[in-house]
Amino acid sequence: xxxxxxxxxxxxxxxxxxxxxxxxxxxxxxxxxxxxxxxxxxxxxxxxxxxxxxxxxxxxxxxxxxxxxxxxxxxxxxxxxxxxxxxxxxxxxxxxxxxxxxxxxxxxxxxxxxxxxxxxxxxxxxxxxxxxxxxxxxxxxxxxxxxxxxxxxxxxxxxxxxxxxxxxxxxxxxxxxxxxxxxxxxxxxxxxxxxxxxxxxxxxxxxxxxxxxxxxxxxxxxxxxxxxxxxxxxxxxxxxxxxxxxxxxxxxxxxxxxxxxxxxxxxxxxxxxxxxxxxxxxxxxxxxxxxxxxxxxxxxxxxxxxxxxxxxxxxxxxxxxxxxxxxxxxxxxxxxxxxxxxxxxxxxxxxxxxxxxxxxxxxxxxxxxxxxxxxxxxxxxxxxxxxxxxxxxx
Numbered sequence: 239x240x241x242x243x244x245x246x247x248x249x250x251x252x253x254x255x256x257x258x259x260x261x262x263x264x265x266x267x268x269x270x271x272x273x274x275x276x277x278x279x280x281x282x283x284x285x286x287x288x289x290x291x292x293x294x295x296x297x298x299x300x301x302x303x304x305x306x307x308x309x310x311x312x313x314x315x316x317x318x319x320x321x322x323x324x325x326x327x328x329x330x331x332x333x334x335x336x337x338x339x340x341x342x343x344x345x346x347x348x349x350x351x352x353x354x355x356x357x358x359x360x361x362x363x364x365x366x367x368x369x370x371x372x373x374x375x376x377x378x379x380x381x382x383x384x385x386x387x388x389x390x391x392x393x394x395x396x397x398x399x400x401x402x403x404x405x406x407x408x409x410x411x412x413x414x415x416x417x418x419x420x421x422x423x424x425x426x427x428x429x430x431x432x433x434x435x436x437x438x439x440x441x442x443x444x445x446x447x448x449x450x451x452x453x454x455x456x457x458x459x460x461x462x463x464x465x466x467x468x469x470x471x472x473x474x475x476x477x478x479x480x481x482x483x484x485x486x487x488x489x490x491x492x493x494x495x496x497x498x499x500x501x502x503x504x505x506x507x508x509x510x511x512x513x514x515x516x517x518x519x520x521x522x523x524x525x526x527x528x529x530x531x532x533x534x535x536x537x538x539x540x541x542x543x544x545x546x547x548x549x550x551x552x553x554x555x556x557x558x559x560x561x562x563x564x565x566x567x568x569x570x571x572x573x574x575x576x577x578x579x580x581x582x583x584x585x586x587x588x589x590x591x592x593x594x595x596x597x598x599x600x601x602x603x604x605x606x607x608x609x610x611x612x613x614x615x616x617x618x619x620x621x622x623x624x625x626x627x628x629x630x631x632x
Contacts, residue, residue, distance in 0.1 A: 409445030411553050416605065429479065434458065436542075437493055439453060444499040445553055452473060453467055461493075462491065464495070512549075540595055552602065555573050556573070557573055557599050570584055585621070
């Protein structure tokens with residue numbers, strides 16, 4: 239049966255519904271069916287994905303705002319989770335833009351959405367890195383404080399085991415001698431800069447519960463001459479570098495100076511003289527030569543130049559450690575009269591001063607140091623009550 243031409247023409251035309259009506263021409267096949275090829279617009283599928291993208295982006299932006307509020311309130315952030323959730327929208331936007339063939343409106347929306355998603359992802363990564371860095375720093379600080387606490391507890395136990403009874407008052411020597419030396423730690427950086435590598439600092443060495451004076455005296459860059467010092471009213475002021483007085487006097491030689499009863503004692507520049515400086519007025523009140531003492535770096539400590547006269551104060555008085563030509567460089571210990579700077583008594587040791595890296599006094603006992611490496615020293619010798627013979631330590 240032959241099909242009516244008008245009907246055949248109608249059967250060859252297909253109406254496509256969508257954003258607008260489209261007429262698609264077709265042809266009649268041998269089987270009597272209409273065959274046609276439909277080319278769908280590129281915007282149809284991306285529009286659905288774009289709606290999904292906009293929904294996902296809005297959801298993530300809401301989470302982002304909530305997270306910022308949680309961070310400002312001190313709650314734990316979930317930056318990494320949000321970053322992972324942002325990866326899929328970024329991939330989707332990238333795929334849509336690379337596909338091409340999009341309408342102008344869709345391209346415009348994607349051009350706005352892509353920088354926003356990328357910017358949000360970058361901000362979250364920066365926040366995550368910053369938060370992780372702060373957390374690591376906080377953990378390190380907590381670990382450091384725990385170590386210091388354990389160290390204090392150990393020292394407290396050791397002190398308690400070495401001395402029974404009530405705490406000893408300042409100036410007492412009933413503790414039985416030196417028990418332990420703590421590890422070094424940084425108290426304050428040199429205020430004159432890293433070029434000034436040498437100097438001396440400490441507390442007034444005369445035992446007094448009423449005085450908490452601390453002082454710092456950096457040396458010049460040649461590690462010989464010191465012309466400035468600063469005084470602090472307390473240890474906290476020293477650490478925080480506040481409430482200090484800066485003084486200039488300009489005639490100190492070497493780093494052997496010390497402070498005893500508010501007076502600074504040091505080697506006068508280029509001589510064997512002992513100098514006494516009043517810290518209250520910053521004036522030189524007394525100067526006297528130390529008999530037979532060598533100077534100008536003749537017998538200084540190993541690795542510590544210009545420390546020919548090394549002063550020390552303790553519970554038993556004011557001392558000076560030095561060497562002479564007569565002693566052949568072996569260390570001498572003299573107790574000084576603080577009023578006249580005259581030598582009251584001298585003890586000789588069998589320790590060659592240039593082989594030592596330093597020495598100090600505690601309760602009238604001499605302790606000598608020597609280097610074990612470029613980063614380590616040891617207390618190897620002492621003379622208790624300055625007896626004729628000393629003893630070795632480890």
